Amino acid sequence: MLNLESNTALQNVLATLEVERQKIASTQKKGYIFLALGIIIIIASFSLNFPVPAAIAGLIPAIYAGIILYQIADELKAYKEAFKINVIGTALKSLDQSLVIEPYKGILDYEFESTQIFSQSPDRYNTEDLVSGHAGKTAFYFAEVHAEYKTEVQTKNGTRTEWHDIFKGILFAADFNKNFNGVTILKPKDLLGTMSAWFSKNLFSFGDNDFVTLENAEFSKTFITHATDQVEARYILTPAMMERILALNKNTKSTVSLSFINSRMYIAFPLSRNYFEAPVFKTLLNPDFLDQDITVINFMYNIIQELDLNTRIWGKN
Amino acid sequence: MVIALVVIGLLLLIGIFFYNGLIGKKNQVTNAFSAIDVMLKKRFDLIPNLVEVVKQYTNYEQGTLSKIVELRSKAISGNTSDAEKALIDTQLSSSVKGLMVNIEQYPDLKANSNFINLQSTWTESEEQIAAARRTYNAAVTDYNNAIMMFPGSMFAGMLNFQPITVLTTAEEERKNISAKELFNN
Known part of the structure; x- marks a missing residue:
């Protein structure tokens, strides 16, 4: 600390x-x-x-x-x-000595889209403050991301462009401790998601991502899970892992979204604050101003521990 | 007349959806079961390598090793039923677990990279089997719900679809692992 x-x-x-x-x-x-x-x-x-x-x-x-x-x-x-x-x-x-911050780097838009957490493609994309390093054996990085899409509204004076958030917050990525080939996506449960899950389960499903019914009741209440492979989704989301994800989610204000893809796990934390910004009208000599930034750094660093990603006993080092 | 036709058409369409849904769920159960089978086979395939590596370093575990080999050959012989296979797998798991504990006494073996690799592949396969079993149980629950709830229950009655029981964990696996028990064997 x-x-x-x-x-x-x-x-x-x-x-x-x-x-x-x-x-x-x-x-x-x-x-x-x-x-x-x-x-x-x-x-x-x-x-x-x-x-x-x-x-x-x-x-x-x-x-x-x-x-x-x-x-x-x-x-x-x-x-x-x-x-x-x-x-x-x-x-x-x-x-941790391995941690570095690169203010002008971030997580690029193609990687943001490749996580498949967000179904919409951004029209405007900003990213900054890439922090990367290791916690034990596990490599991880995170960055601030602001992705928006636009809509055109017809008014008397022509068209007006409106911007809406797809995601604003911190996108976190870590090397996952198990091998997998498919895609598993966890999104916060909302009405639309519940309806489409029911539809894909009972009538027919669109696309290759099937709804996954998991046995942890609280988990199923919090997240909607889709995956390309039912068995693989459960191989990743073991009963212990589901508990850990729930515990992690309890410490955040808004429900997080996760995806497991390309041997990484991504976690999207919706946050409204812009972190790691220097104060202009407040003194630097009062250390309180750093509290929020340090909390966020510690939180991200501890994810590896909390999700037990350093346990490498499943054939992946 | 037209309205009647539309209603009949709609009812027919809904009927087709539900019927297809039921068949789909039934097939999912079969599919999920074969996934367990694939995972089990993957695990059984690890046995010869494991036995080879362990043999090089120890002379004392012959009894356990030959038991493991015997179980494996029983499991992969063509005429083993699914239930038997599952039973053999449980016995195999506990034998290998016992072996892994005994291996603590052989530092050279413990440090052997082949062995470390096999050990992690073994744990990997263990969790994959667990995942496959959970998938199977989810598919079975889904299917059972569909055939017991209205209107699926109507079709199920006509087609003579029976509920399937879910897999339960073997009594041994359900117990909490106690280090004392492991070492007192």
Whole structure:
């Protein structure tokens, strides 16, 4: 577990970054004040029926604000990157030496689609903060992912594009400890899923993924399981594994989705927060700001242990 | 007239769906059963290699080894019924389990890469058989539900479909493993 007070290297990094943060914060504050000032002058001049000269007077601070905010943008980017690599990076190393964070890398969209957890293809896809490493014998990685699809709505003024989330949160991938060839997918149980499962079981099924009835009642209440191979699905989802997945799911706010494919297991955690971001208007010297990030790192790292993926007795090393 | 025809057509269609569903479920049971068979065969095939490797290192386990070989040849001979096969598998499992415990006394054998490989393949096959049995039980439950519930029960009566019993775990396997018991043998 990371102890901020006793880690002098981290304290030094934080002190250096704090200077940078204060500079960025004060510049941004200045920029916003000038911007607000400019807007107020422009609005006031219009309401006083004295538009042109006063509007120009209002534009000057607004333009000035734009310039200083633009100039600080690069520094802000560098500061955020330094924060991820140095602060989050140190937090990761203190947990396990093998862990690294790559702020500009992520899980690419083709891999996101290959998990088969989400039936919709994204029209807009963002990913960042790839963390990778080992927990014992098991390699794993996770990244922040935001995938959206769009719909076009007809309005009086033409078409309007609306964006909807397919998934926002952390996608986690780990090397699974058993060999398998097919695909097994677990999704949160909802009305549509329940109906399609009933349909595929009682009338006929579309596609190659059949509904799997599992004997753990709580598990079946929480997840809908589909698989290409019934026996293989049960080989992966042993009674013990089902209990472990349920325990893992209890520690998350929204129900997770899982898939077992290409000898990996993927877990999608829906989360609204953007993790590993450096604070601008809060001090770095109060270690509380890292709490949420560290909780998430520990949680991901402990999945391997919790799902018992380091037990390698099934012919896969 | 037209309405009557449509209703009859619909009823017929529903009937066909349910009939096909029942047949599908019955076939699934057969299919799931053959999956157990495949997994069992896979496990039986491991025996000769296991015996070979163990033989190289020990002279003391001859009794267990010959018992295991005998059980295997009984299992793969053509005229063994499914029930017998399952019984043999239970005996085989416990013999191999006993052997694995005794092997603790042979450090050279324990470190042999072939043996380690076989050991993990054996555990793999154990869980695969368990998975196949659970699949079979799920298919049987599904089928039993279908033939006992209305309207499936109507067809089942006409076609003389009988409920099938699910596989239960052997008494020995259900017991919690106690280290004391294992070592006192």
